[in-house]
Amino acid sequence: MKIAISSPDGKADSEFSGRFGRCEYFILMQTDTDEWEKVKNPARGSRGGSGPQVVQFLANQGVDVIISGRYGPNAYTALQASAVEPYLAQSGTPLDLLGAFREGKLRKAAGPSGPGHHR
Amino acid sequence: MMRIAIASGKGGTGKTTIAASLAQTLSREKSLSVLVSDCDVEGPNLHLYLQPDFKDTKPVFQMIPEVDNETCTGCGICADVCQFNAIVVLNDKPLVFPELCHGCGSCTLTCPEAAIREVPVKIGMLMRGPGKSQINLRQGTLDIGEPQAVPIISALKKWYFPEIPDLEIIDSPPGASCPVVEALRGADYVLLVTEPTPFGLHDLKQAYQVTEELGLHAGVIINRASFDEKGVREFCLNHDLPILLQIPLDQQIGEGIARGKTLVEIFPEYEEEFIDMYEDIKKRLLEC
Known part of the structure; x- marks a missing residue:
């Protein structure tokens, strides 16, 4: 399974980023091999619609969980x-x-978190 | 036909009051046929002064792509060509975000399977009709929650009355972004209305930059002139911007406007000042 976690600096051992569409990096982790890599968020500087762009980008990377x-x-x-x-x-x-996710401690998003950021 | 646009960076400087007063003066005293276009489509309120009978109305549509999933192969070209991130392809299926779409048509044109057609979605209304003092008024209104003012303004400017007026007065939205650019485009002269506050001056500078970018002739009206206008004066001097009119801060003017009266309805003596300003603008346009 491949997991993407939003990150401000691309480091696996510093605080993650709460922002989704406009975070700086994503940490991509392979749960079976424990390998990870960082990727820059290509939609970070877009004028609008960064959210769907990021979803498309991560889906193309074969990500299963964000x-x-x-x-x-x-x-x-x-x-x-x-x-x-x-x-x-x-x-x-x-x-x-990643540890919390494996232990089943994280909650799945049941809907959008508040209004849009770009209206 | 001459076209004068009235703009300001800051909101609430008196654009609409001046537009209505200038229109009334020139229609009544110079017998010009005047058309006023209220381009402040997020809050058009010039009609409160001119009380028109909006006989004609017309909805404004934007063309939004609709994908035929049977024909679509999920190639993703539509998402690639979209400059506004309005289409993404997920699980080989395009997903359209109508409120991000600018209606440019690139996706429809480039789809190799011709799987995209455009469907109209209403985003606002246009209205026009005769108002007070034989002035024709037209205005655009952006529907609540719709994000794009520019298509409404551009549709409004193309929706002409059958008869061509002697003068068109454009009441621009405040600010210095795309809707203002669209409103000012094609104007012969731009009147920048400001007030002598740090806020008025700051936003005057921005509005002036728009006129510079568009290569438009501009002059300044200082409204609520009362205290230190030095900043505005210096800026105008340094940029060869003529100050064409000053309207003092006056409680009676404020009270009159609060009752829906134009400046020339409150103080008819301003008619002379507006006529002088109009003649001055005509002269300046002849000289350049």
Whole structure:
């Protein structure tokens, strides 16, 4: 399974980023091999619609699960159309959050987290 | 036909009051046929002064792509060409975000399977009709929750009355972004209305930059002139911007406007000032 976690600096051992569509990096983790890599968020600087762009990008990377702090309405709509499952976290490093996810301690997002960011 | 646009960076400087007063003066005293276009489509309120009978109305539509999933192969070209991130392809199926779409048609044109057609979605209304002092008024209104003012303004500017007026006065939205650019485009002269506060000056600079970018002639009206106008004066001097009119801060003007009266209805003596300003603008346009 491949997990993407939003990150401000691309480091697996520093605090994750609560932002989804406009975070700086994603940490991509392979749960079976424990290998990880960082990727820059290609939609970070877009004028609008970054949420769906990121979902498309991560889906193309073969991601199965995303862990972030909140998902806007457009991002959530795109997530529903994809096979990617969004989970919510409040704090922790990507390594902590991977552990929490494995232990079943993270909650799946049941809807968009508040209004859009770009209206 | 001459076209004068009235703009300001800051909101609430008096654009609409000046637009209505100038229109009334020139229609009544110079017998010009005047058309006023209220381009402040997020909050058009010039009609409160001119009380028109909006006989004609017309909805404005934007064309939004609709994908035929039977024909679509999920190639993703539509998502690649979209400059506004309005389409993503997930599980080989395009997903359209209508509120991000600018209606440019690129996806429809480039789809190799011709699987996309465009369907109209209403985003606002246009209205036009005769108002007070034989002035024709047209206005656009953006529907609540719709994000794009520019298509409404551009549709409004193309929706002409059958008869061509002697003068068109454009009441621009406040600010210095795309809707203002769309409203000012094609104007012969731009009146920048400001007030002598740090806020008025700051936003005047932005509005002036828009006129510079568009290569439009501009002059300044200082409204609520009362205290230190030095900042505005210096800026105008340094940028060769003529100050065409000053309207003092006056409680009676404020009270009159609060009752829905234009400046020339409150103080008819301003008619002379508006006529002088109009003649001054005509002269300046002839000289350049």
